[in-house]
Amino acid sequence: MLLITCPVTRTDELVSDRRIRSVTNHPTHIALAVECPCGQVHVYRTGRRWEDAVAQRAAGAPVRAAEVGVAA
Numbered sequence: 541m542l543l544i545t546c547p548v549t550r551t552d553e554l555v556s557d558r559r560i561r562s563v564t565n566h567p568t569h570i571a572l573a574v575e576c577p578c579g580q581v582h583v584y585r586t587g588r589r590w591e592d593a594v595a596q597r598a599a600g601a602p603v604r605a606a607e608v609g610v611a612a
């Protein structure tokens with residue numbers, strides 16, 4: 541599961557992994573193109589270091605991805 545903030549509605553949306561349309565590996569992060577419940581595809585970035593920090597705070601919680609704001 542992935543917790544995203546929709547840039548259109550400005551609401552938090554919990555989306556299934558299968559809504560991830562593409563994953564692009566970058567040296568500093570991974571870009572995820574996610575099909576949002578609002579009907580658009582948004583691009584978010586995530587990374588191991590960031591995910592580790594999240595995991596330390598709340599094991600098992602959904603990953604919150606940071607919005608990249610660019611088209612993949």
Ligand SMILES: [Zn+2]
Binds near residue numbers: 546576
């Ligand atoms: Zn959206």
